[in-house]
Amino acid sequence: MTDFAPSVLLIYTGGTIGMIENPETGALESFNFDHLLNFVPELKRFNYHINTYSFDPPIDSSDMEPYHWARLARIVERNYEQYDGFVILHGTDTMAYTASALSFMLENLSKPVVLTGSQLPMGMLRTDGKENLITAIEIAAAKHPDGTAMVPEVCIYFERDLMRGNRTTKINAEKFNAFKSYNYPCLGHSAIDIKIKPERIRRPDASRPLKAHYLFDTNVVVLTLFPGIQESIITSVFNIKGLKAVVMKTFGSGNAPQKPWFIKLIKEAAERNIIIINITQCQSGSVEMERYETGRQLLEAGVISGYDSTPECALTKLMFLLGHDLPPEEVRRLMNTNLAGEITLE
Structure with missing residues (x-):
């Protein structure tokens, strides 16, 4: 000008x-x-x-x-x-x-x-x-x-x-x-x-x-947990062809059912390098998987924290990182990194 x-x-x-x-x-x-x-x-x-x-x-x-x-x-x-x-x-x-x-x-x-x-x-x-x-x-x-x-x-x-x-x-x-x-x-x-x-x-x-940057990979899904969710549903989600990552909306501060079949499916998916991000269904607050036994089980099974991310942000951040063809471990690390002010780590 x-x-x-x-x-x-x-x-x-x-x-x-x-x-x-x-x-x-x-x-x-x-x-x-x-x-x-x-x-x-x-x-x-x-x-x-x-x-x-x-x-x-x-x-x-x-x-x-x-x-x-x-x-x-x-x-x-x-x-x-x-x-x-x-x-x-x-x-x-x-x-x-x-x-x-x-x-x-x-x-x-x-x-x-x-x-x-x-x-x-x-x-x-x-x-x-x-x-x-x-x-x-x-x-x-x-x-x-x-x-x-x-x-x-x-x-x-x-x-x-x-x-x-x-x-x-x-x-x-x-x-x-x-x-x-x-x-x-x-x-x-x-x-x-x-x-x-x-x-x-x-x-x-x-x-x-x-x-x-311009690259995205849309092989992701949002899974919202609810009381009574069936094993067949979780199995179907984790076996979607080409699936690379799941945004899992859990209860409260990051809790999920302790049913053996549920933890087993989580572990199997993580072992196949499907990245699973835990965010809360609550409108405000953060995931704290170390707080309760149910959350710790998810952590041990290979789920990573989404902290206080919004669903929109967790999903687009995953798509963005996957689009750059990064190794799964690097995607997990960056999902736990504050890249643009999107999560609170303290």
């Missing part, structure tokens, strides 16, 4: 935020984001350079795939030197998965990548989309006096809360406060002013450039 005004690239993937009502049919249709300022004239009051890039055609977030994550990472990488920050408009259903994936794909990110969306379309009178969009752009452009970004992370901004992307999960299908970060405090809040909490922000290594 030729002047000192902040520059932001707005990337529209699809989702509710980009819909307007057709006045003739009443149907919701995607609008042309090249004409964004016509729909959100408030943006003209920013002294920013705002350019747009739209997926063509836009996709519903329930159709989001690792291919699309790679596409987003490439857009950021190719435009990294031209812009001060990036805002990704995304459907809410899989936004937490995309934010988690991008946090690993964009290694040593030093600029904001802010995902946002809305529960009501932009074209509706009571939409939450305008406030989410305007504030997300302002966060993406925010800098310290020394010129460094205030929030050099992949994050989600929604309904006045700024959250680390890989700590966030969707909690509500109807209310405007659709997302929550249970195990890590918000990075900031917006009210009369936008208040960023600098002590909660990850700091990149200024000596290292951005390194983008």
Whole structure:
């Protein structure tokens, strides 16, 4: 850019935020984001350079795939030197998965990548989309006096809360406060002013450039335990052809049935180098397998802790590590390593 005004690239993937009502049919249709300022004239009051890039055609977030994550990472990488920050408009259903994936794909990110969306379309009178969009752009452009970004992370901004992307999960299908970060405090809040909490922000290594990654392996499954789960179900899951890893959602602080057949199947799967990650079904809290006998049995059988990871993060992190063709022991080590602020090890 030729002047000192902040520059932001707005990337529209699809989702509710980009819909307007057709006045003739009443149907919701995607609008042309090249004409964004016509729909959100408030943006003209920013002294920013705002350019747009739209997926063509836009996709519903329930159709989001690792291919699309790679596409987003490439857009950021190719435009990294031209812009001060990036805002990704995304459907809410899989936004937490995309934010988690991008946090690993964009290694040593030093600029904001802010995902946002809305529960009501932009074209509706009571939409939450305008406030989410305007504030997300302002966060993406925010800098310290020394010129460094205030929030050099992949994050989600929604309904006045700024959250680390890989700590966030969707909690509500109807209310405007659709997302929550249970195990890590918000990075900031917006009210009369936008208040960023600098002590909660990850700091990149200024000596290292951005390194983008694109590879994923989707031979993974999420297994949710429940009282009365049958041996045949566990057997079927662990014998899925090509399976490489399991995210196992256990009870409480990482507990599971002590039935001999269950422990036997876990051990056999681990011996076949199937990686099993233990995360809790509870919305908040962490797995502590050393705490109770049931957890210790899993540990001895070869299960590794997912600590306080969200399901979205545990799954995308596994897919990311497996995609790089690492040995199983290295994947296990890195799953127990805090790569992008995604888990609490202390």
